[in-house]
Amino acid sequence: LINSGDLGVCKYGEKCTFAYNQLEIDVWTVERKGKLNRNLLFETTASKLDPVISVIRLLEEHKGMFIFLCQECYDSKPRIISKRFSENPAICSNLDVCHNFDTNKCLAFVVRTHNINYSKVRPLSGSCHLDLCHQAIRYGCQRENSCVFAHSIIELKTWKVQRLTGISSEKIVEASLKHYNKLEQNSKKEKGNRPSSGGGGGKPKGGGGKSLDMKMKFVCAQCWRGGLISEPDKALKYCNAKARHTWTKDRRVLLVKSPERSKWVQVRPLPHAKNPPLYYDMCAQILEKRKCNYTGNCTFAHSQEEREMWMYMKNNDLRDMQQVYDMWLALTAQSRPADGATFSQPSSEEKFIAMPTDCAESGLHCRLCGKNSNSERQWQQHISSEKHKDRVFSCEGEDEALTWSYRFPGTRFEICPKAEAKCPDGASCDYAHSRDELREWIERRNFLRQKLAKAREDMLIMPDELDFGKFNFLLQD
Ligand SMILES: [Zn+2]
Ligand SMILES: [Zn+2]
Ligand SMILES: [Zn+2]
Numbered sequence: 313l314i315n316s317g318d319l320g321v322c323k324y325g326e327k328c329t330f331a332y333n334q335l336e337i338d339v340w341t342v343e344r345k346g347k348l349n350r351n352l353l354f355e356t357t358a359s360k361l362d363p364v365i366s367v368i369r370l371l372e373e374h375k376g377m378f379i380f381l382c383q384e385c386y387d388s389k390p391r392i393i394s395k396r397f398s399e400n401p402a403i404c405s406n407l408d409v410c411h412n413f414d415t416n417k418c419l420a421f422v423v424r425t426h427n428i429n430y431s432k433v434r435p436l437s438g439s440c441h442l443d444l445c446h447q448a449i450r451y452g453c454q455r456e457n458s459c460v461f462a463h464s465i466i467e468l469k470t471w472k473v474q475r476l477t478g479i480s481s482e483k484i485v486e487a488s489l490k491h492y493n494k495l496e497q498n499s500k501k502e503k504g505n506r507p508s509s510g511g512g513g514g515k516p517k518g519g520g521g522k523s524l525d526m527k528m529k530f531v532c533a534q535c536w537r538g539g540l541i542s543e544p545d546k547a548l549k550y551c552n553a554k555a556r557h558t559w560t561k562d563r564r565v566l567l568v569k570s571p572e573r574s575k576w577v578q579v580r581p582l583p584h585a586k587n588p589p590l591y592y593d594m595c596a597q598i599l600e601k602r603k604c605n606y607t608g609n610c611t612f613a614h615s616q617e618e619r620e621m622w623m624y625m626k627n628n629d630l631r632d633m634q635q636v637y638d639m640w641l642a643l644t645a646q647s648r649p650a651d652g653a654t655f656s657q658p659s660s661e662e663k664f665i666a667m668p669t670d671c672a673e674s675g676l677h678c679r680l681c682g683k684n685s686n687s688e689r690q691w692q693q694h695i696s697s698e699k700h701k702d703r704v705f706s707c708e709g710e711d712e713a714l715t716w717s718y719r720f721p722g723t724r725f726e727i728c729p730k731a732e733a734k735c736p737d738g739a740s741c742d743y744a745h746s747r748d749e750l751r752e753w754i755e756r757r758n759f760l761r762q763k764l765a766k767a768r769e770d771m772l773i774m775p776d777e778l779d780f781g782k783f784n785f786l787l788q789d
């Protein structure tokens with residue numbers, strides 16, 4: 313093409329395997345990563361009716377994959393995850409019971425992020441309604457398998473695809489596996505290419521993966537506390553606010569801005585820990601009431617940005633904020649304008665789509681935490697842990713959180729005596745600040761009690777368990 317003048321095509325025409333322009337390179341790159349499916353751009357009735365395309369769309373939208381699980385194990389209380397036993401394909405991998413796998417298997421959708429979640433997709437029958445079951449979404453449905461409404465979004469969407477295209481569950485699993493293998497191969501290829509692409513010498517290890525696409529700057533800590541963003545003067549002696557605070561290393565904070573939120577937020581230094589956690593979790597208090605009352609250095613992330621930065625620091629062995637900032641500066645200078653100020657994050661976290669072998673983990677499964685235990689002892693430890701018990705009450709990162717409009721209930725189910733004249737305690741006050749807030753608190757308390765009852769029924773909470781720490785007030789009248 314480069315030799316062909318301005319014709320715009322080379323002699324191989326459509327068959328040429330080289331890109332004709334930058335746009336084509338960009339589109340191919342996105343397609344290769346599996347982030348764009350051109351069929352979806354030209355959606356026609358035909359592609360809607362294409363079973364494989366429809367399944368792939370579900371995988372991409374919900375970032376997971378379809379597999380078969382042993383239904384008998386899945387429905388037991390507590391839930392057990394078992395698959396086809398690799399050494400004897402006729403039975404399930406739960407060797408205490410050895411269910412016949414083929415007569416007993418059920419379709420399930422697995423999503424793996426920092427934890428692992430399974431949703432069963434029951435067989436579609438003529439009596440099924442293509443609508444969500446309201447009970448199931450909130451407290452869990454008592455009718456369980458016999459309910460004709462869908463028990464999850466993914467069940468609903470899968471049913472819709474099945475009704476439209478007639479695809480069987482076997483074919484769904486097959487299409488899902490094929491798609492997964494293709495993604496795996498592509499990501500291997502991409503990794504293989506990376507070292508030879510040159511110029512990336514300073515890139516942190518890992519590569520590929522999710523990008524930590526953020527802007528960063530240091531600002532005056534004192535001004536920031538007052539809600540002001542002030543940077544240092546040229547000489548790095550004072551902040552540029554009227555107050556002219558002294559600029560020193562420990563009087564500044566690092567702010568970052570992600571393109572999604574496009575708002576400057578503070579990132580606190582990485583919490584010190586001998587054994588850093590595999591993943592940093594969001595602070596439950598922040599999620600519930602946008603404010604953390606912990607007096608020490610809270611080691612949970614106070615924003616998504618902070619969480620991402622901490623993950624990045626941990627994975628790249630960066631201990632202090634200056635190091636991160638310097639690396640960011642270096643990378644920004646190096647990669648501009650090719651891919652902007654983009655950090656690449658090791659791909660371990662990015663691997664949302666669970667590989668068949670990844671999710672070969674089996675054993676007792678806690679749906680509240682998305683964790684598997686492979687021994688009875690580990691399970692007992694898990695369900696009596698504070699973190700697990702908190703999960704019944706905190707709805708961190710779940711859709712449930714979005715259904716409430718007021719903050720998490722305080723300990724006093726009464727109207728605040730100071731509510732008239734704008735209570736000084738604000739969001740940390742134990743009382744409700746309006747009738748509507750109080751009404752929602754009572755509703756939410758009832759909801760949480762039912763959620764607890766369901767968790768007991770599912771054997772996720774021991775029958776004699778009465779201590780829920782800071783949530784105990786929700787159980788008293
Ligand atoms: Zn060509
Ligand atoms: Zn089984
Ligand atoms: Zn139901």
Ligand SMILES: [Zn+2]
Nearest residue numbers: 532535551557
């Ligand atoms: Zn200042």
Ligand SMILES: [Zn+2]
Nearest residue numbers: 595604610612
């Ligand atoms: Zn916190």
Ligand SMILES: [Zn+2]
Nearest residue numbers: 678680681700
């Ligand atoms: Zn749990």
Ligand SMILES: [Zn+2]
Nearest residue numbers: 728735737741
């Ligand atoms: Zn108050």
